[in-house]
Amino acid sequence: MIGAHAQVLGRVIAGPRTQIGRAAIIGGDPQDLSFDPATGSGVRLGEGNVIREHCTIHRSTLPGGFTQVGDGNFLMAGVHLGHDVRLGSRNVIANACLLAGHVEVGDRAFLGGGSVFHQFLRIGSFAMVQGNSSMSQDVPPYCIASQLNQLCGLNAIGLRRAGFTAEERDEIRALYRLLFRSGKLLGAAVGEAARAGWCPRAQALLDFVAAPSKKGICVRG
Numbered sequence: 001m002i003g004a005h006a007q008v009l010g011r012v013i014a015g016p017r018t019q020i021g022r023a024a025i026i027g028g029d030p031q032d033l034s035f036d037p038a039t040g041s042g043v044r045l046g047e048g049n050v051i052r053e054h055c056t057i058h059r060s061t062l063p064g065g066f067t068q069v070g071d072g073n074f075l076m077a078g079v080h081l082g083h084d085v086r087l088g089s090r091n092v093i094a095n096a097c098l099l100a101g102h103v104e105v106g107d108r109a110f111l112g113g114g115s116v117f118h119q120f121l122r123i124g125s126f127a128m129v130q131g132n133s134s135m136s137q138d139v140p141p142y143c144i145a146s147q148l149n150q151l152c153g154l155n156a157i158g159l160r161r162a163g164f165t166a167e168e169r170d171e172i173r174a175l176y177r178l179l180f181r182s183g184k185l186l187g188a189a190v191g192e193a194a195r196a197g198w199c200p201r202a203q204a205l206l207d208f209v210a211a212p213s214k215k216g217i218c219v220r221g
Contacts, residue, residue: 003053010059011042015071018045021053030058030083030101039063046071046089057081061101070107082119094131106141108162110155121215124208126162128155137215141205142172149218151180164201171202179209180220 002008003022012027020026027043029035041060048071051057055075060067061083069081070089079093082101091105094113099105105123112131117123124141130152139145144153154176159169175198179189190210198206209217 014045015047017048019050023053024051024055026057027059030061032061035061041065043067045069048072051075052077055079058083060084122213126158137218138213139218140208145218151218151220168199168201171199175202
């Protein structure tokens, strides 16, 4: 379904049950001063996405590239996905949330209204970001981030609702404390954590933190 006054431009591939709201613009040129409009690129949308009114999703800057959105995402009014964003599945992105170019988001994250994200950073699965926050560093999986690059705990309720077992949540909590509350430098804490054994879901947190983007990892305030 495509709402009134929406525009679907150029090469946009959309899966079934896609809803594009009123006055949304999908596939527009990226906001990159060096971009050549003759570049062949597009937007790829998975299945069952709800894209509400006035959202904008820009096409890739790369020849043959796609800005990519997975399945079952809910983008509320006024969300912007910049060029080459890679959005996973079942994420909720609240009103007026802005993602710059090349941002990567995992699955089942919640990004609060009015929050903004600098280019090239990563947001892990099951993360939650407070509304009106500004992020210029990676947000680890399972964590709650707020204000300016600050971690303020774990998304414990979200993990429980998602079916994480009590044992898995306990391991994730123990690893979080080691990485972000032990008082150790992050590199030293990662090295110590790497010598221990973790369940697969906790290991996903360690792997994310151990391989940051060039932006670095948000740390506890």
